[in-house]
Amino acid sequence: MPDLYTFRRFMTGAAALAALAFAVPAQAQGDLLVAPTRVVVSGGGGAEVILSNIGSEAATYRIALELRRMDEDGDINDVPEAEANATEQAGLGMVRYAPRRITLLPGQPQSVRISIRPPEGLADGEYRVHMSFRAVPPAIPAEQAGDAPATGVSIKLIPVYGITIPVIFRKGRLEATATLANPHLVTGDRGTFLELDMTRSGSRSVYGELIGKNAKGDTVFDLKGVAVYPEINRRVARVPLSPEQVVQLKGPVRIEYRELPENGGQLIADVATNIN
Numbered sequence: 001m002p003d004l005y006t007f008r009r010f011m012t013g014a015a016a017l018a019a020l021a022f023a024v025p026a027q028a029q030g031d032l033l034v035a036p037t038r039v040v041v042s043g044g045g046g047a048e049v050i051l052s053n054i055g056s057e058a059a060t061y062r063i064a065l066e067l068r069r070m071d072e073d074g075d076i077n078d079v080p081e082a083e084a085n086a087t088e089q090a091g092l093g094m095v096r097y098a099p100r101r102i103t104l105l106p107g108q109p110q111s112v113r114i115s116i117r118p119p120e121g122l123a124d125g126e127y128r129v130h131m132s133f134r135a136v137p138p139a140i141p142a143e144q145a146g147d148a149p150a151t152g153v154s155i156k157l158i159p160v161y162g163i164t165i166p167v168i169f170r171k172g173r174l175e176a177t178a179t180l181a182n183p184h185l186v187t188g189d190r191g192t193f194l195e196l197d198m199t200r201s202g203s204r205s206v207y208g209e210l211i212g213k214n215a216k217g218d219t220v221f222d223l224k225g226v227a228v229y230p231e232i233n234r235r236v237a238r239v240p241l242s243p244e245q246v247v248q249l250k251g252p253v254r255i256e257y258r259e260l261p262e263n264g265g266q267l268i269a270d271v272a273t274n275i276n
Helices: 004-023 086-094 243-248
Strands: 027-029 032-035 039-042 045-053 059-066 068-070 076-078 095-098 101-104 109-116 125-135 162-171 176-188 191-202 206-213 219-228 234-241 251-258 267-275
Touching (some): 032 125, 032 162, 039 045, 039 109, 086 125, 101 109, 191 251, 206 234, 219 234, 219 243
Antiparallel strands (some): 045 109, 068 076, 095 109, 191 234, 206 219, 206 251, 251 267
């Protein structure tokens, strides 16, 4: 049984991890909360990701690295290791992490340690992998497994929840610029969107938020977490709009692409237009 000092030390550490998880952007799926939602390491070193179980039961998660590429629609698609290019292979080879499997009690946070070990002679550039956190379904008790009917087939579907975040390593002095163009409204079966073209140039990704302001200077929408990764130079961004937002966007509009406030909020690109 742990002594009082050990218990207090555990509670202090847990409280600190929980505070960190909610102090930075977090992403939740099922009963798992992950923070931050994006890891960037420059020049070597490491980082930590905080996992928190916000459910009412203990849960186990499997942690793994994956390769993904962005396409011009902004979708992130899986890349089999056999089809990875040299940059993707290098990224996968230099990322180390622990643990690889974790069980969290309700309300319990724990950190996953990430270290980057770039090899000698690595070319300057941006390298990226995606870290996945997937729930491990609980074992089905034997008495339940034996409840299948004497004839026929019984199937029990168990949803598996997961979160994936990018882990980015940057080597060297990397620069990037972006532009916005052709903002317009598109209406379809899934509602109305503001659609616009984003272009990127340079040696690294760009990442931030799209902010739409009407003629009065009021913020009508703010879409965070918009990236253009180095494998593409152009993508289409789509901002979902409510009917009220569509009305507010009629007339002169200014759309800004800015770094997130926690990264300084610097203006990356903007465009002015008139939406009818």
